[in-house]
Amino acid sequence: xxxxxxxxxxxxxxxxxxxxxxxxxxxxxxxxxxxxxxxxxxxxxxxxxxxxxxxxxxxxxxxxxxxxxxxxxxxxxxxxxxxxxxxxxxxxxxxxxxxxxxxxxxxxxxxxxxxxxxxxxxxxxxxxxxxxxxxxxxxxxxxxxxxxxxxxxxxxxxxxxxxxxxxxxxxxxxxxxxxxxxxxxxxxxxxxxxxxxxxxxxxxxxxxxxxxxxxxxxxxxxxxxxxxxxxxxxxxxxxxxxxxxxxxxxxxxxxxxxxxxxxxxxxxxxxxxxxxxxxxxxxxxxxxxxxxxxxxxxxxxxxxxxxxxxxxxxxxxxxxxxxxxxxxxxxxxxxxxxxxxxxxxxxxxxxxxxxxxxxxxxxxxxxxxxxxxxxxxxxxxxxxxxxxxxxxxxxxxxxxxxxxxxxxxxxxxxxxxxxxxxxxxxxxxxxxxxxxxxxxxxxxxxxxxxxxxxxxxxxxxxxxxxxxxxxxxxxxxxxxxxxxxxxxxxxxxxxxxxxxxxxxxxxxxxxxxxxxxxxxxxxxxxxxxxxxxxxxxxxxxxxxxxxxxxxxxxxxxxxxxxxxxxxxxxxxxxxxxxxxxxxxxxxxxxxxxxxxxxxxxxxxxxxxxxxxxxxxxxxxxxxxxxxxxxxxxxxxxxxxxxxxxxxxxxxxxxxxxxxxxxxxxxxxxxxxxxxxxxxxxxxxxxxxxxxxxxxxxxxxxxxxxxxxxxxxxxxxxxxxxxxxxxxxxxxxxxxxxxxxxxxxxxxxxxxxxxxxxxxxxxxxxxxxxxxxxxxxxxxxxxxxxxxxxxxxxxxxxxxxxxxxxxxxxxxxxxxxxxxxxxxxxxxxxxxxxxxxxxxxxxxxxxxxxxxxxxxxxxxxxxxxxxxxxxxxxxxxxxxxxxxxx
Numbered sequence: 001x002x003x004x005x006x007x008x009x010x011x012x013x014x015x016x017x018x019x020x021x022x023x024x025x026x027x028x029x030x031x032x033x034x035x036x037x038x039x040x041x042x043x044x045x046x047x048x049x050x051x052x053x054x055x056x057x058x059x060x061x062x063x064x065x066x067x068x069x070x071x072x073x074x075x076x077x078x079x080x081x082x083x084x085x086x087x088x089x090x091x092x093x094x095x096x097x098x099x100x101x102x103x104x105x106x107x108x109x110x111x112x113x114x115x116x117x118x119x120x121x122x123x124x125x126x127x128x129x130x131x132x133x134x135x136x137x138x139x140x141x142x143x144x145x146x147x148x149x150x151x152x153x154x155x156x157x158x159x160x161x162x163x164x165x166x167x168x169x170x171x172x173x174x175x176x177x178x179x180x181x182x183x184x185x186x187x188x189x190x191x192x193x194x195x196x197x198x199x200x201x202x203x204x205x206x207x208x209x210x211x212x213x214x215x216x217x218x219x220x221x222x223x224x225x226x227x228x229x230x231x232x233x234x235x236x237x238x239x240x241x242x243x244x245x246x247x248x249x250x251x252x253x254x255x256x257x258x259x260x261x262x263x264x265x266x267x268x269x270x271x272x273x274x275x276x277x278x279x280x281x282x283x284x285x286x287x288x289x290x291x292x293x294x295x296x297x298x299x300x301x302x303x304x305x306x307x308x309x310x311x312x313x314x315x316x317x318x319x320x321x322x323x324x325x326x327x328x329x330x331x332x333x334x335x336x337x338x339x340x341x342x343x344x345x346x347x348x349x350x351x352x353x354x355x356x357x358x359x360x361x362x363x364x365x366x367x368x369x370x371x372x373x374x375x376x377x378x379x380x381x382x383x384x385x386x387x388x389x390x391x392x393x394x395x396x397x398x399x400x401x402x403x404x405x406x407x408x409x410x411x412x413x414x415x416x417x418x419x420x421x422x423x424x425x426x427x428x429x430x431x432x433x434x435x436x437x438x439x440x441x442x443x444x445x446x447x448x449x450x451x452x453x454x455x456x457x458x459x460x461x462x463x464x465x466x467x468x469x470x471x472x473x474x475x476x477x478x479x480x481x482x483x484x485x486x487x488x489x490x491x492x493x494x495x496x497x498x499x500x501x502x503x504x505x506x507x508x509x510x511x512x513x514x515x516x517x518x519x520x521x522x523x524x525x526x527x528x529x530x531x532x533x534x535x536x537x538x539x540x541x542x543x544x545x546x547x548x549x550x551x552x553x554x555x556x557x558x559x560x561x562x563x564x565x566x567x568x569x570x571x572x573x574x575x576x577x578x579x580x581x582x583x584x585x586x587x588x589x590x591x592x593x594x595x596x597x598x599x600x601x602x603x604x605x606x607x608x609x610x611x612x613x614x615x616x617x618x619x620x621x622x623x624x625x626x627x628x629x630x631x632x633x634x635x636x637x638x639x640x641x642x643x644x645x646x647x648x649x650x651x652x653x654x655x656x657x658x659x660x661x662x663x664x665x666x667x668x669x670x671x672x673x674x675x676x677x678x679x680x681x682x683x684x685x686x687x688x689x690x691x692x693x694x695x696x697x698x699x700x701x702x703x704x705x706x707x708x709x710x711x712x713x714x715x716x717x718x719x720x721x722x723x724x725x726x727x728x729x730x731x732x733x734x735x736x737x738x739x740x741x742x743x744x745x746x747x748x749x750x751x752x753x754x755x756x757x758x759x760x761x762x763x764x765x766x767x768x769x770x771x772x773x774x775x776x777x778x779x780x781x782x783x784x785x786x787x788x789x790x791x792x793x794x795x796x797x798x799x800x801x802x803x804x805x806x807x808x809x810x811x812x813x814x815x816x817x818x819x820x821x822x823x824x825x826x827x828x829x830x831x832x833x834x835x836x837x838x839x840x841x842x843x844x845x846x847x848x849x850x851x852x853x854x855x856x857x858x859x860x861x862x863x864x865x866x867x868x869x870x871x872x873x874x875x876x877x878x879x880x881x882x883x884x885x
Contacts, residue, residue: 040100042073056095107173108144117263124259125165166255189305198298201245205291208237214288238291245294264479271472296832321392326357340408350400358391359411360402367398431487438480449474476831482839486806490847494799497851502782510778515796519740523747524701529677535571537674549671553663555580555597556604604663657710682787683715689790700729729755791855806843
């Protein structure tokens with residue numbers, strides 16, 4: 001069935017359902033039987049607010065009941081059927097409260113809308129429909145996102161509006177499949193109806209060129225008598241090319257004229273018809289130009305469509321990562337069902353090589369899982385029962401049973417795809433500037449074309465055919481498509497490339513801003529460090545071994561609820577030390593813990609606890625191995641096998657940002673354990689790469705000064721500010737903004753929310769599966785990996801460069817060609833190929849280079865500067881802050 005047939009066939013049937021979206025509510029709004037209205041009043045959030053709203057609504061004649069729910073902002077109003085909804089809304093507003101819109105959201109898939117002028121026509125058509133709001137046409141994805149009032153218009157009316165602009169709505173997000181992009185099964189642009197018409201037009205143009213070469217005399221070539229006039233066969237062939245290839249051009253030009261849009265379709269239609277009219281009406285031989293213009297413009301449109309398809313493919317690849325089917329266990333048997341049909345709480349089976357269908361938790365089996373599609377991590381991650389897995393990730397070699405934890409469309413991958421689509425619709429500052437400029441460029445060039453076409457013939461008697469041709473050539477150059485599309489295609493390429501590498505950028509504005517960042521501020525805990533306490537040092541004393549110390553510490557800390565105790569127990573269990581009988585456990589407030597182990601009282605805690613027990617911490621015997629002092633002892637102790645814990649060992653460990661725990665009995669000090677929030681292994685290299693790129697780094701933390709300085713030295717940041725409250729972090733970011741062009745703040749997306757919002761770009765760490773981080777940050781690093789930060793900076797910087805190249809190159813090319821036209825230096829065919837098709841394809845190809853930027857590439861430029869891990873590097877301490885912490 002053809003599109004027109006389908007539309008007509010559904011008008012009274014299935015499509016009628018579109019006409020009644022919200023119809024039940026509309027019926028209820030009219031007088032008749034008793035009616036109840038349910039309204040949303042978000043600002044009604046207290047008892048006093050509810051009282052005012054209730055009093056105002058109760059005074060409306062015909063209202064029989066009012067139920068206010070300030071906890072949810074809901075309002076339910078019962079009436080006798082004589083009250084219109086608008087009267088109730090007016091009563092709420094008279095009490096000083098706004099009623100939230102009942103607008104429906106919908107995304108229309110319009111694949112043929114692939115350029116700025118196309119989007120302009122579709123936007124103009126939809127804006128004339130009552131009830132449409134928040135309209136966003138996205139030519140880079142071929143979709144239109146909008147909200148509409150279902151009481152004022154219908155989905156069918158929206159389809160009709162788009163079709164009145166000359167474009168087909170292939171599907172909508174409100175269709176049965178629920179996905180406006182589900183029609184990805186598109187045939188190649190080179191096998192479309194327009195492509196075949198273009199091929200035929202090119203054939204006719206070639207025949208015309210053979211029979212009526214424009215370089216030959218005007219009377220050369222075979223001719224036929226037509227209405228008493230000799231017409232060359234070659235010219236007829238040119239006209240046939242116009243007739244065949246110009247159908248789509250004239251059709252689009254008609255819709256442009258009807259929509260009062262001065263775009264490329266209208267300009268080309270005028271140019272082609274002008275050339276034909278000059279030949280027929282004024283006996284000026286411009287048939288060749290008309291045919292060439294028709295054919296080459298059609299070719300350029302096909303090239304532009306193919307280039308846009310390549311740009312859209314990157315998003316389609318993201319969408320195709322999630323499998324369409326899942327193997328679910330129901331009633332003890334496996335059943336293959338659509339992935340969207342799996343309910344939360346059901347168990348799905350994932351075998352080697354298969355993709356996880358939805359986010360969930362592993363309940364059985366173990367396997368390495370390739371999380372690169374979601375987080376960008378290059379190394380597969382081992383998963384076991386209790387671990388979280390993401391939709392779209394690939395089970396490498398094992399078997400997993402996964403309990404589904406998210407609804408269809410709510411998993412991490414789906415949210416990332418939705419946000420990438422929304423980000424592509426956001427217009428950056430450069431894009432808005434280019435669009436404003438284009439609004440002046442086209443009228444100016446059209447006016448210049450008119451002056452060139454008629455000015456010289458009227459003023460000095462110049463040849464009409466020559467200058468009319470010049471005017472038509474300028475019309476071809478009047479369309480700003482190439483530089484209007486230059487920014488959005490770059491943004492699409494950059495955002496989708498980043499998403500494939502585990503970096504979610506929430507819009508072109510943030511991509512551009514990140515490229516201009518020259519300072520990066522890091523939170524410490526969970527960002528530069530792992531955010532989990534671990535045992536870093538175990539120093540046995542006397543005759544004890546490391547296992548002896550851990551065995552004793554484990555027994556003492558097993559019943560402790562302190563995070564330090566958890567870290568010690570984890571280390572002891574990893575070492576496989578034996579259990580000890582534990583009795584009489586007691587926490588010594590502010591100092592440590594005590595318990596009886598195998599019948600003997602033991603202690604674990606701060607050095608002060610053991611000083612109180614009478615130990616001389618300045619002279620403690622270190623453990624030896626066959627009479628030889630251990631390496632740890634030798635590194636710390638100056639007196640053979642003796643340690644000065646109080647003056648040397650403990651302060652040195654604390655200077656490294658570690659917490660020191662002593663373990664022993666009332667008579668024997670058994671060992672020293674140091675615990676710390678371990679610095680991420682990639683943190684130092686990340687900071688180095690940023691510094692090599694000319695970016696200053698700072699660490700902002702609420703932790704104590706000593707620990708902050710120790711971490712700062714280890715990772716090599718330029719500046720450390722410690723003991724900061726959340727509002728003081730905001731002040732610190734503001735001070736950095738005063739000193740730098742752009743500042744990025746890297747944190748966890750929750751605790752650092754104020755500072756993230758204050759920075760030029762807020763970046764959240766480890767955001768995969770974290771709703772808050774995905775929603776609040778400007779950029780989210782989906783993997784818990786700092787090493788993607790330099791990649792993000794490199795990608796953004798290159799994107800800014802590509803945008804500048806595209807905008808200024810396309811604009812300069814257009815300007816140069818336009819200036820050369822009056823001098824006869826630019827034939828019309830060259831204006832089409834170079835000024836329109838060539839530049840459009842060129843800027844798209846240039847933008848696609850961003851897809852080849854990878855985290856490995858961003859590190860390659862500084863690889864030579866990476867220190868040998870076996871060669872100790874000199875300590876790099878934080879530089880003195882110019883602002884007091």
